[in-house]
Amino acid sequence: MENGFWPRYCSEDIEWLIPKDFKNELEKQEEDNFWETLTKELIKYNINSIAYPMSCFCDIPLSKITAHTDFYGGFGLGMTKEWGIRKGLNPIFYLSDNSIIPNLIRNFILKNIPADAINLLISRELSPNIVLRLMKFLKPLRGKMKVNGKEVTKNFDEECEWRYVPTSDENNLFPNFLPNFLANNEELQDSNIVTKKVASLNFEPSDIKYIFVPEDSNIPTIINKINIIFTDYPEHERLLLLSKVISLDTIRKDF
Incomplete structure (x- = not known):
């Protein structure tokens, strides 16, 4: 409570971006198109998540709060929704595998991400373009996350999540994202210290x-x-x- 809400780097699963059945079809292809090249690069470098600085909130009724706290911990704050809207929080968008939305997003990425995106990601030269900004607020209905160092599967949509995701486009004081396969613990801790100082959410x-x-x-x-x-x-x-x-x-x- 003393320093506000501290946006820390949280790992976001991006495996939903490339369906498993699509990966399985790769070996049958003789020539690679954009998506096949991108997928092979993701597999090659084991890129399955990206970390963004964020503070997360759940818009759930008081009668259901204990199911949430049993999973995340017994201490917490319930904030007014007016405060969240005033501070720029936004509900995230949940993706269903069988809906048209994931394919629309893939087509959008196809038109807006550079062909050498993975190399740019590895070299830290990929700018925080509209695709990366959008992905901060996307999440599958069901997916994997780490709790106390252990990987668990969870129905994310039950959380009705809102997010505060700060950016440092103007001052570059902290990274807008960290590819998890590149970030080490020291870099993660250093970046978190900076977001605490310059991007905490006060109330x-x-x-x-x-x-x-x-x-x-x-x-x-x-x-x-x-x-x-x-x-x-x-x-x-x-x-x-x-x-x-x-x-x-x-x-x-x-x-």
Whole structure:
């Protein structure tokens, strides 16, 4: 709460971009077109994800919050939607394998990405063009993600996700994206430190609707934290903020 929401580099699965059945057909082709060349390059360099700096939020009702916190953790903030819209957050777009949307996106990429895109990606010379900007807000209905170092499969659309994805086009203080096969831990940590300093998403106490803690026993600790962090705010604002603390145990029982 003290420094706002910190946009960290999160790995986004891009395997949906090239269907498995398309990969299987590659060996039968005698000549390579753009997509076949691109796919072979993706396979060659094991490019299956790209990391973008982001803060993620879920637009889900309070009655369903425990399913989310059981997966991601028991502490959290519930923000007003007005705050999210004001700060430039946007809902992401979920892709269904059998819909026409993935093919429309592939055709769009075909027209807008350079033929040597993979080499440019490897050399870090690929500019953050409209394709890469768009992909920040695309996600398959179902896919893989890492939780505590382990890869799990998840139905992403259940999260109704909104994203804040900062850019550094003007000042170049941090990378707009990191190809995961190139980024090492040190580079990732250094980039995250920069986004914390220059791109954190701030808020006021009035922007908070709920403060979630796992159990009632955690409430006194959070109250002490709030009194310390917001000590310079008027007392009535701090008291109002304290009234928004609620435990997930209470939600499970009462909602």
